[in-house]
Amino acid sequence: MTDSTRTIKTGILGAGQPNIATNHQLPATLKSKLAEAVALCDLNPGVFEYAQKYRLKAYTDYSAMLADPEIEMVQIATPDWCHLRHAEMALQAGKHVLLQKPPCLSRDELLKLAAAAKQSAGSLKVLLNCRETRLCRSIKKYIDNGVIGQLREIIINYRGRRFPVDDPQSRYLKAECGGVWLHNSMHWMDEAFLYSSSLPDTVQMFAAKNDCGESRFLGEGPNYWSAIFPMKNNVTFNFEYNTMLLRDGLPGGMQRSLIGTEGEIRQIYGNAGLMLYRHSKEPEPLSTVDAELSPEEDVIESFRLAIDAYATQIVTGVEQSPRINDSLALMNALLKGIESGETEQCLGLEDFNAIL
Amino acid sequence: MQSYNIGVIGVGVYGCHSLEQALLTANGAAKVTSVCSNDELGIGCYGDKFEEESERYAEKFNAVLHADWRNVVNDPAIEIVSVMVCPAKKAEIICAALRAGKHVVTDKPLSMTHAQAQEICRAEKESGKRGFMLAGYHTRPLVKTLIEAINQGELGELKAVSLRLCFMGGIFPGFVPSVRWRNENPSAEMLTIGSHAIITLMKLTGGSVRKIYAVRKHDFYEAYHETGAEDWATLNCILNSGIVANVKVGRIPHRVPCEDIAIEVTGTDGYAQIAGDCLKFYPSGKNIQIPVNGGQVLNDTFAEYYSCLDDSRPAPTTFQDGLELQNVLAAAIKSADSGSVETTN
Numbered sequence: 001m002t003d004s005t006r007t008i009k010t011g012i013l014g015a016g017q018p019n020i021a022t023n024h025q026l027p028a029t030l031k032s033k034l035a036e037a038v039a040l041c042d043l044n045p046g047v048f049e050y051a052q053k054y055r056l057k058a059y060t061d062y063s064a065m066l067a068d069p070e071i072e073m074v075q076i077a078t079p080d081w082c083h084l085r086h087a088e089m090a091l092q093a094g095k096h097v098l099l100q101k102p103p104c105l106s107r108d109e110l111l112k113l114a115a116a117a118k119q120s121a122g123s124l125k126v127l128l129n130c131r132e133t134r135l136c137r138s139i140k141k142y143i144d145n146g147v148i149g150q151l152r153e154i155i156i157n158y159r160g161r162r163f164p165v166d167d168p169q170s171r172y173l174k175a176e177c178g179g180v181w182l183h184n185s186m187h188w189m190d191e192a193f194l195y196s197s198s199l200p201d202t203v204q205m206f207a208a209k210n211d212c213g214e215s216r217f218l219g220e221g222p223n224y225w226s227a228i229f230p231m232k233n234n235v236t237f238n239f240e241y242n243t244m245l246l247r248d249g250l251p252g253g254m255q256r257s258l259i260g261t262e263g264e265i266r267q268i269y270g271n272a273g274l275m276l277y278r279h280s281k282e283p284e285p286l287s288t289v290d291a292e293l294s295p296e297e298d299v300i301e302s303f304r305l306a307i308d309a310y311a312t313q314i315v316t317g318v319e320q321s322p323r324i325n326d327s328l329a330l331m332n333a334l335l336k337g338i339e340s341g342e343t344e345q346c347l348g349l350e351d352f353n354a355i356l
Numbered sequence: 357m358q359s360y361n362i363g364v365i366g367v368g369v370y371g372c373h374s375l376e377q378a379l380l381t382a383n384g385a386a387k388v389t390s391v392c393s394n395d396e397l398g399i400g401c402y403g404d405k406f407e408e409e410s411e412r413y414a415e416k417f418n419a420v421l422h423a424d425w426r427n428v429v430n431d432p433a434i435e436i437v438s439v440m441v442c443p444a445k446k447a448e449i450i451c452a453a454l455r456a457g458k459h460v461v462t463d464k465p466l467s468m469t470h471a472q473a474q475e476i477c478r479a480e481k482e483s484g485k486r487g488f489m490l491a492g493y494h495t496r497p498l499v500k501t502l503i504e505a506i507n508q509g510e511l512g513e514l515k516a517v518s519l520r521l522c523f524m525g526g527i528f529p530g531f532v533p534s535v536r537w538r539n540e541n542p543s544a545e546m547l548t549i550g551s552h553a554i555i556t557l558m559k560l561t562g563g564s565v566r567k568i569y570a571v572r573k574h575d576f577y578e579a580y581h582e583t584g585a586e587d588w589a590t591l592n593c594i595l596n597s598g599i600v601a602n603v604k605v606g607r608i609p610h611r612v613p614c615e616d617i618a619i620e621v622t623g624t625d626g627y628a629q630i631a632g633d634c635l636k637f638y639p640s641g642k643n644i645q646i647p648v649n650g651g652q653v654l655n656d657t658f659a660e661y662y663s664c665l666d667d668s669r670p671a672p673t674t675f676q677d678g679l680e681l682q683n684v685l686a687a688a689i690k691s692a693d694s695g696s697v698e699t700t701n
Binding site: 157212230236261269279346 | 512520526567569571575576588590594599602604606608609610613622624626627629631
């Protein structure tokens with residue numbers, strides 16, 4: 001019999017310096033009432049300071065943390081190229097794994113990850129917090145309330161520079177890591193999935209590169225991607241990821257357009273607000289949920305909601321959205337997107353439902 | 357400005373407007389002297405009142421109404437023929453007009469097929485006359501300014517273009533989509549609105565589309581769906597120069613105030629965006645605001661066409677542009693049908 005009131009004790013890997021683990025996942029977990037942070041782990045000795053500050057256990061040996069019987073869930077926030085290995089280890093130890101995106105960097109790794117999850121007594125979830133930001137939750141709410149009728153077109157544009165990498169030898173700058181396309185795009189792929197409740201059927205992408213600019217913003221491979229994902233339910237996801245302009249002066253930002261049979265919800269660059277356009281009606285600003293939160297609080301809250309959803313899943317045994325099969329299918333779509341860009345072909349995407 | 361006698365072939369086909377009104381407005385000395393319009397030229401918006409409306413139209417200009425378009429083409433007094441017929445009939449009429457020594461004005465697309473567009477361009481070359489295919493938003497002041505900035509190297513080498521062009525407010529007033537209309541056209545809004553977008557893309561980049569992936573959708577109108585006509589299309593393109601272009605076109609039911617055409621252009625040295633009635637450049641911070649006046653743009657475009665006739669310069673949009681457009685459209689249609697990336701000729 002499950003105890004639906006218990007909290008899930010969690011250890012966070014990668015929490016030894018200022019990064020997503022310490023800036024976002026740790027504060028979110030500390031805020032959670034469903035998950036409880038009990039340990040931090042990192043090779044960086046800075047982990048002791050964080051652990052002491054919050055009175056948590058500190059590990060510099062990942063295997064030792066995995067051997068800790070108190071820990072049920074492991075949050076993995078290590079560099080992208082470590083995700084598969086660290087997730088496999090945790091799954092083999094029977095832990096539940098909340099893995100930062102991207103879950104892997106290749107098709108081969110994707111299948112290995114799926115196999116490890118299938119064989120584990122634990123479970124696997126990709127940590128996708130973007131869908132839990134107030135903007136995305138608000139858009140989802142309005143779509144579900146039918147304000148734009150039936151959703152038909154999802155258009156998402158990212159404009160701005162990639163995250164800087166100061167070490168010129170970093171694998172983040174190598175083609176094998178897939179650039180920021182693989183590092184970040186899963187958030188927007190998941191957003192399209194969230195709004196449309198549908199997975200992509202095919203992918204077609206063209207890519208370009210601007211090789212002028214500082215090397216820490218550049219890396220190997222393309223830095224502009226234009227991708228079309230026809231979804232299975234008559235929705236098309238049109239995604240442009242533009243990290244090409246490398247000089248100072250270009251304001252970063254996101255632009256979103258959700259077009260339905262009866263209207264359009266828009267977010268424009270440099271504006272966190274939403275506008276609604278409908279036939280024969282005046283344009284209408286839309287309120288967002290949790291409007292009182294600061295941008296930083298909104299991010300922490302988005303992580304808390306994602307962590308809570310997984311804790312609920314572990315306690316109840318009922319898989320919460322986003323399901324792992326769906327996340328792996330979205331990751332596969334991104335990997336196929338790279339292949340599409342290289343081959344200049346449109347590629348079909350298989351169903352991952354049979355895998356786990 | 358020199359006076360011109362205009363022959364009109366096709367009145368009220370695909371909407372209750374024709375190009376001769378723009379020709380007359382831009383040149384006070386021009387006259388419509390000869391008219392032909394009938395059901396053979398393509399489905400019209402007047403239904404069974406076609407004949408009556410054509411008569412009224414000819415009377416309005418005190419022009420001769422002909423039952424056969426060949427009489428307009430062969431009228432020795434006519435200098436410019438406005439061909440506003442369905443794409444399926446265009447090649448035959450335009451070629452005949454050019455061979456009869458007339459300048460020809462038409463709307464996009466140039467024809468039904470790429471082969472027909474080639475034939476038209478051959479006829480134009482042989483005739484020495486000037487063809488003008490009205491299409492594209494490159495004559496809009498903001499787009500024109502952007503093109504000038506690109507040509508002056510303000511953005512460096514172009515790498516990417518993102519373009520959204522929607523006709524807003526629902527189905528064109530009075531227009532009733534029909535299977536016949538759909539069959540007389542190579543495609544629906546991917547052609548109607550997409551032609552403007554593709555020509556604009558060509559003018560922005562100065563390049564040719566090498567490969568294209570197109571998705572056609574029936575997103576909004578049952579009346580379109582029933583006739584097999586798309587009301588939305590997404591085009592992902594790569595040009596010969598390596599520029600990547602993401603193009604979205606559609607006829608949407610709602611309106612977005614001030615929005616005409618939305619463009620983002622990224623080059624090696626800069627980025628520019630047209631949003632609403634504003635053109636912004638980064639990193640320079642230059643900001644230009646010009647409200648769109650569609651009537652003025654049309655008038656200026658046709659005034660330019662007349663000046664091109666006077667000094668033998670190419671028209672604002674040439675038949676050669678039309679041929680290139682036809683090439684891209686043919687690949688886009690093939691792509692939409694096959695679900696594959698298609699290469700242009």
